[in-house]
């Protein structure tokens with residue numbers, strides 16, 4: 001029986017575009033880090049911190065993160081279902097709409113149109129584009145799953161479906177708004193309800209965009225890279241369902257000590273702590289899958305990216321629940337500690353797993369061996385060192401900042417003024433910016449390696465050529 | 472306890488029962504091979 005003809009050109013296009021938006025995100029990230037050190041680098045009205053920051057976060061999460069999700073889901077679903085993508089035409093339309101949406105988002109954000117809802121800043125016309133984009137993508141993936149040739153679904157498919165359904169529900173509910181002009185709308189939720197819905201969306205965006213899809217990739221690329229199946233499929237299924245049951249209740253941990261009802265805060269706190277179990281279910285499964293294979297950490301650069309990635313995920317999902325405890329939150333909330341947490345997740349977990357996936361795909365979609373493994377190793381060390389400098393400097397400065405804010409004199413007055421605490425942050429912001437530059441250099445090495453693979457990579461071993469019916 | 476709280480509790484309990492059924496089904500000895508099969512099948516080829 002012949003192999004199905006998988007579509008790989010569309011995967012190539014999504015990989016390329018996600019790389020473009022990834023570079024934009026990191027570059028703007030470096031720019032905003034320097035703007036925090038030197039306010040003269042703000043050029044009003046467009047190139048100010050206030051306008052560039054949402055461009056950084058949206059390009060990072062939606063351009064780079066979701067762009068990679070599009071590429072990887074389309075690649076993985078065909079192989080895991082042993083059937084070609086349901087509709088290539090729809091996927092091509094999706095590619096076009098994806099780029100149009102990212103560009104429209106960047107332009108409107110630069111012009112200052114902003115709903116002020118974090119990670120949902122775009123105004124209603126762009127929301128409509130996003131809804132169409134996601135529906136088109138979901139239909140294509142779900143239809144491919146429906147007509148699959150495999151009876152039992154591999155764990156990655158479960159995570160993919162959760163992401164598709166989860167994002168659709170979260171985004172739609174948080175987008176409910178009354179438009180009053182072409183670029184202005186008002187959320188139908190007000191006051192504490194608005195805050196509660198926003199963070200129910202916000203944290204579950206973390207779950208459905210920055211956790212479930214990278215887990216789908218991790219469970220796919222780790223065994224494919226080591227050549228050994230995962231430790232336990234049943235454990236992965238239980239971890240999946242418990243993650244799904246628990247995540248949706250945790251959003252209010254972003255709103256501890258605010259006027260939302262106390263019981264909602266307590267509920268979020270309890271579920272956040274419980275989340276350690278399903279998160280570590282995957283981490284342990286990953287580590288156990290390496291039994292007898294740890295030598296591959298030395299010999300196989302893909303494994304290095306994946307195992308460091310899951311390690312950052314493990315740390316992230318211990319740190320997160322800690323931040324969700326009221327007393328700890330009272331200390332670190334609003335401080336630099338929180339961006340430190342976020343970037344261990346985004347620069348560490350999400351990006352490491354995504355680039356491992358891209359390296360894995362290169363020979364399979366371009367029919368060429370990766371140009372230089374030493375360069376891939378250099379890329380690895382630059383991004384890991386850059387990220388560690390970034391996050392560690394922010395954890396230290398966050399604690400310092402919190403300590404200074406909380407310091408009181410004997411008469412109950414504050415020991416430090418806010419400006420004094422800001423001045424203390426400068427050295428750490430410098431260190432962070434340097435970490436960012438190191439990370440950026442790592443990304444440029446990666447892009448060079450990808451470019452040279454496409455241009456000059458050697459023909460791979462015959463087994464790899466079997467894709468796209470070349471064999 | 473008002474009706475809303477009872478409903479809330481019922482939904483939570485319902486979810487817990489569903490989860491317990493999933494765990495039971497996944498770890499049933501009879502199902503072991505079937506539930507572990509996908510991890511071998513996915514290794515097939517690319």
Ligand code: HEM
Nearest residue numbers: 026029030032033057060061338339342346347436439440
């Ligand atoms: C060299 C790499 C990067 C640099 C230099 C950088 C820099 C920054 C800076 C300076 C901020 C503002 C922090 C503040 O307001 O105090 C920020 C925020 C943020 N960045 Fe990055 N970033 C990088 C990579 C990424 C990537 C790859 C992603 C996503 C995939 C990302 C997602 C975010 C998010 C979600 C926030 C919002 C943080 C918050 O609300 O506290 N960043 N980044």
Ligand code: HEM
Nearest residue numbers: 206210253272275316317320321323324333338342345346
């Ligand atoms: C068990 C899992 C996790 C828990 C319980 C958790 C908990 C938290 C908490 C409590 C905050 C709020 C901190 C504050 O503002 O005081 C937070 C912020 C955040 N976390 Fe996590 N976290 C988890 C995993 C992750 C993962 C895997 C990522 C992936 C990148 C992530 C990304 C973020 C982002 C982007 C924010 C910033 C939201 C904002 O802009 O305020 N978290 N997390």
